[in-house]
Amino acid sequence: MTDSVLYSVLLLVSLGVVAAVVLYIVSKKFYVYENPLIAEVDELLPGANCAGCGSPGCKSFAEKLVNTEDISSLFCPVGGNDVMKEVAAILGKEVVERDPTVAVLRCQGSCEVRPKTTEYQGPRTCAISAMVYSGETDCQYGCLGDGDCVKVCKFDAMYMDETTGLPLIITDNCTSCGACVEECPRDIIEMRPRNKRDLKVFVGCLNEDKGGIAKKSCSVACIGCSKCEDICPKDAVIMVNNLAYIDPVLCTLCRKCVDICPTHSIIETNFPPKKVKKVVEKKVVENVAVIKEEVIAESKNIKTDA
C-alpha cells in the first residue's frame, strides 16, 4: 500500500520535472527579441487598455510609439499631456500638446420634456433599438436612453439617471477616451475642451427638424431660430439644418446665447450660479453624490424656470 503511494508521488514529481525542463527549453528557443523601450513606454502608459488612442491596448500603443518616427499625431487621452511628455523624453521624439477634453451629452430630452409616444419591446440596447426605429419619442436625433455609452465606459464616468432616462457624465472621472462617442449610434456625445474650471457652453440638442416639429417632440429642442447666432459676438454659432452648433474654439464663454435661447437648449456648466437660492437647493441634492455632472443641475434649472 505505502509502495503504491510512493510510486505515484514519484511519478508525478518526475512528470513535473520533465514538463518544467521542456517549458524552459521552449521558452528559450522561441524567445523573441523585444525592444526594451517598448516595455519602458508601456510602463508609463496608464494601463487602462481603453483603446482611446486608437490602438487596441496600451502595449500595442507603446509599440506604435516606439516604432513610429513622427509621433505628433499619436496621443493618449487618458494619460494626457504629462504622460505624453514623459514618453517623448524617453524616446527623444516630439509630441504636440493637446487641450484636455471631456465628454458632453448633447441631449436634454428627459422623460419630462420629451414625452414618449411609443413603447419599444425588444433588447434594450441603443444599437438595436436604433436599428428598429427612431426611438420611443418623436425626436429621431436624441438619446435613446438604453445606456450603450454607460456600458462601454471603463472609467465609471457615466451612469444612467433614472429620473431623466439620460446618461450622466461624471466629468472628474472622464478620461476623454472617446469610447462612448464611438459607441453612441446617434452621435450624441461630443468631446469638448475642458477649459478653465471646466466651463462649457454648448447646444444640448441635435434635432434638425423644423422649429414647430422639434418643439412639439421635445420642449427643450433647438428650434433653429438663429437668435443665438445673431447675438454671438464672436460668430461662434453655426446654424446647419435648423440646428445650432457652438464652435468651442471660437466661443469665449460669454453666455449671451444661453440667456437668449427661447427653449433653453444651450447648456452652460460650472459657471457660478446666478441665484443664491438655487445653490442651497443644489447642495441638498448633491450631498449624497459629491461629484455630479452639472448637466443635471442645469436641466433642473430649466425645469424650475420653465
Add this chain to the structure above:
Amino acid sequence: MSQPIIISASPHVHSDRTSKKLMYDVVIALIPAFLVSLYVFGIGAFIVTAVAVISCLLFEYLIQKFLMKTDVTIGDGSALITGILLAFNLPSGLPIWMIIVGSLVAIGVAKLSFGGLGFNIFNPALVGRVFLLVSFPVQMTMWPTAVENNTTMADAVTGATPLGMIKEGLMFGDTMTNITANLPSNLELFLGLSGGSIGEMSGLALLLGGIYLLYRKVITWHIPVTMLVTMAVMTGIFWVIDPESYASPLIHILSGGALLGAFFMATDLVTSPMTKKGMIIFAIGIAVITVVIRLFGAYPEGVSFAILIMNAFVPLINTYFKPRRFGSKIKSKIV
C-alpha cells in the same frame, strides 16, 4: 388609443408555447409513473417525492434570493422537475436528510453554480442521485419491499432490483435460466411490479408519459428511440451469443432506469444536444455506455452514469454535429 403603440422588430406573433408550459407538460407526463410508485411503495414513495420537490424548490429560492441575489425562478417548473426526477431515482425509504442533501447537490451544485436554468451542463437530478449513490452506497441500494397488499411481488424482489439480481447471480456463477426463474416476468416488469427506484417501476406508465411528451412535441423521438433500439441491439447480440450469461434485451429495457432515462432524463432539454443528428449520437453513446456498465461494470445499473458522461460531451456534439446549412452543398443540376 389609451396606451402608446408598441414597436418591436419582426416577428410580431409568437407561438404560445412557453418554457413554463414545456416544464409542466413534463410534470404531467410523470404523473402515471408516480401513481404506480404510490401503488407499489405506498406512503414511502410519496414522502420521498414530497421531500425532494420541496427541498429543491426551497434551495432554489434560498440560493437565488440570498446567495446569488438574482430573480427567483422557482415558478418556472424546472426545480419542480428536478425534484420529481431526483425522487424517482431514489429508493423509497431513504432517510429524509439524505434526500435533502441530494436536492442541495442537484440544485445548488449542478444547476445554480453553473448559472441556473439553461447553463447547467449536467442533468441536476442525476448529479444529485449519483452524488448520493457514491456517498451512501448502502442506503442507496437498499430497495424496500413492495408494500404488503401487493402479495405477488413481496418475496421476489426483497432488497434487490432485477438487474442487481442478475449481476449478483452471474457473479456467483449462476446461469441465466436459474436467475430468470427468480425474476419477475417481463409482463410484471412492464406493469411495474418489481423492485427499484421510485420512478423506475412501471414501463407502461413511463411509456404513457413518454408518448404524451412526444405528442405534445416537448421531446422528439430521436433520443428515446435511438437509445432503446441501440440498447436492445447491443444486449441482443450478447444474448444471442450466450443466453446463459446475458439477460435478454427485453429484461434490459424493461428493468432499471432504461425507460425513465430514455424518456425523461436523457431528453432533458437543457442537457441534451440541440440538433437531431447530435441527439442520435448522444443517445447511441448513452446506450453503449449503459450496456457496458450493466454487463461488465461493477454496478448493476448504468443509465445515470451513462447520461452524465454523455452530458459532458454535449457541447462537443453541438459543435461537431451542426445542422446542414441551406445551400452549402449544391446537388441540384441545371437541365
Add this chain to the structure above:
Amino acid sequence: MLKTFPKGGIHPPENKITAEKGIKRMAVPKVVNVPIAQHIGIPAEIVVDRKDKVVKGQIIAKSGGFVSSNIHSPVAGTVTKLDLIIDSSGYKKQCIVIRTDAKDPSNFEEVENPLKTDIELEPKEILQRITDCGIVGLGGATFPSQVKLNVREGTTLDYLIINGVECEPYLTADHRLMLEKAEEIVVGIKILMKALHLKKVVIGIENNKKDAISLFKKVIKKEDGIQVAALQVKYPQGGEKQLVRAILGREVPKNGLPLDVGVIVHNVGTIFAIYQAIQYDKPLIERVVTVTGKKLQNPSNFWVKIGTPIKDLIAEVGGLPEGTRKLVNGGPMMGKAIKNTDVPVTKGTSGILVIDEEEASRGEAKNCIRCGQCVFVCPMGLEPHLLMNLSEKGMYDKASAEDIMTCIECGSCSYVCPSHRPLLDYIRFGKNIVKKLETSKN
C-alpha cells in the same frame, strides 16, 4: 404529397380573415405622401418642385442608379411640399407631398382595362418598359424588377417561378389578386416568357388557396409550358430560396441568387404590375393592400394609391378598435411595426395589420433552455441561439463563420422560442455589423 422545402419551417395560425373579401377600390386620398425610397437600393431623385402641377402617372422622381427605380405620381394634383415624413422604417424620410386635384377627372374615373392578350412589344422594349414604369418586387422585398430581369448573356436560365404562396399569416392581397386577375397574370407570365425567351414556368401556390389553384389550373390549360404547383402550407414557403427548393428541388447556393441555379422568381403582384405596364403603359402607382386584424370591424382588401397615409385605410375599415397596441406594415412575420398612422403606403406595403395587446406583447425574455426548437425550425439550417449569443457578445467573426449572413430573417426562430428570446433582433443586428465589417474590409 404536396411539395415543400425540406428542413425547418413553422405553421403559425393562418388567420386569413379577408380571404373572401373582394378587392375594393379605395377612395382617392386628399393628400398623398410619396417617399422617394420605396425600393431596395439607391433612392430616386426628385424631379419636381414645390407648386408643380403633376398629372397622374407622371414621373416625379427618377431612378437614381442601377439598383433604383422611377417613382410616378399616383394622382393628378399639385406638389405642396417636399418634406420629411416617417415611413415604415421608423425614421423620417424624404417624401413628395401631393395634394389631389379634386376637379381632375382622371383621379376619379378608374378605367378597368379589358384583358389584352396580344403582346406587341419586343423583348428589349419589354425590359425598357418595366424600367420606365418603376416596377419593383411587390412581395415585400421591393427589389427593382429590371435588375432581377437583367440576365447577362451566357447565363443559364430555364425556369420562371411565380410566387403565389403568400405564406404570411393574415395577408390575402396576392390571393385575391390571383382570383380576380388570373387571366391577366397569365398574360403577364407570357410577357416575361417572351422577354426572357423562357419555355418553362411554374406557379407556386400554397394549398390553403385551393380556389386559386383550381382557377389557375383551368386558365393555363391551353398554355404551353406553364404549370401550377400546390405547396404545403408552411412558413416560409414563399421565401425565394425555399420556393425554388420546394418546386424544382434545386438548392440556391449560400449567398447566391436563384439565378445561380437557372431560376428567376417573381411575385404574382409584380407580374400583374408588369402586365399593366406592358399592355397599357400603366406605371406602378397602386397596389393591393390587405387591411386586417382580428378586432377590425370591416377588414378587407383594397386597391390603394401609393403614398396614401395609412390612417385613410384604417378609416375605411371602421377605425382603430379599442385596445390597439401595434400597427404593422406587412405581415406579422416579416412586417415592420410603424410609429403612427401618417406612414404612407409604399410599393412594398402588402398589408396593414392591426394588433391588440394580447398579440402585440412579446413575453419577457428568459434564459435559453437549449431546447433546440430554433434550430429545428430554421429553414436555412442555422443555429439561431448560437448566432444570437455571438452577436450579443460581439463575436462577429465567429458569427460570420457560422453563416449569419445567410439568415433570411424569416423570424421562425423568434416565433417558436419558448423562452421568448429576441433571437432575430440580435441576429439582424449581428448581420448589420458583419456587413459593415465586410464592406470596410474590401
